[in-house]
Amino acid sequence: MNARSVTGVFLVVLSLLITAGCTQTTPPATPTPTAVETIATEVPTPFPTTLSLTPGPTQTLPEVWDLEVQAYGNGEAINPQIIVSCQGGKGLNFIQQIDVKVTRSDGVEEYESITKPLYKGKEVSLRSTTAPGYRDRAEVWAITPQGERVKIYDQYVPFRTYH
Numbered sequence: 001m002n003a004r005s006v007t008g009v010f011l012v013v014l015s016l017l018i019t020a021g022c023t024q025t026t027p028p029a030t031p032t033p034t035a036v037e038t039i040a041t042e043v044p045t046p047f048p049t050t051l052s053l054t055p056g057p058t059q060t061l062p063e064v065w066d067l068e069v070q071a072y073g074n075g076e077a078i079n080p081q082i083i084v085s086c087q088g089g090k091g092l093n094f095i096q097q098i099d100v101k102v103t104r105s106d107g108v109e110e111y112e113s114i115t116k117p118l119y120k121g122k123e124v125s126l127r128s129t130t131a132p133g134y135r136d137r138a139e140v141w142a143i144t145p146q147g148e149r150v151k152i153y154d155q156y157v158p159f160r161t162y163h
Contacts, residue, residue: 055137055155055156056151056154057154058152058153058154059151060152061091061142061144061150063090064090064091064094065090065091065142065144066089066090066091067088067089067090067092067095067152068087068089069084069087069098069140069152069153070084070085070087071084071085071138071140071157072157073136073157073158073159074128075159075160077130080127080129080159081125081126081127082127082128082138082157083123083124084098084112084123084125084126084138084153086114086119086120086121086122086123087120087121088120091142092119093118094145095118095142095144095145096116096144097113097114097115098114098118098140098141098142098143099112099113099140099143099149100112100113100114100124100126100138100139101138101139101141102126102127102136102138103136103137103139104128104134105134105135105136106129106134110126112125112126129159134159135158136156136159137154137155137156137157138155138156139151139153140153140154
């Protein structure tokens with residue numbers, strides 16, 4: 001054998017030995033869990049949570065923010081709705097939002113908001129009840145430019161009216 005072939009065999013064996021040591025796998029280290037800090041935020045309740053079917057007192061907006069709203073039942077037995085609509089006023093450009101709460105006579109409360117831009121005829125509708133003698137209550141709040149909630153409407157809304 002010549003020196004070249006011995007050197008070649010030696011290099012092949014040496015490279016096999018080197019790569020054999022490199023192919024051993026070590027199990028991956030288990031990462032330690034890191035604690036994630038959560039910040040507790042309080043969720044504001046936008047509406048009162050007491051259930052009452054009796055209308056209460058309302059407030060009057062200042063004349064420059066005056067706003068008129070109307071609430072009525074659609075009279076449809078298949079899909080009874082209470083519709084609350086904005087009917088205009090000096091406060092259309094100033095009032096931030098109109099919040100509506102319907103307390104049905106079956107004890108269910110529903111909420112909706114009429115958001116900006118406010119205009120005459122803008123409305124929301126909420127589910128109503130139809131049984132005779134039942135009275136659903138609609139409450140409406142106007143949100144002033146300072147963020148204050150002012151109750152401007154609180155009345156019974158009949159399912160159907162006859163004129």
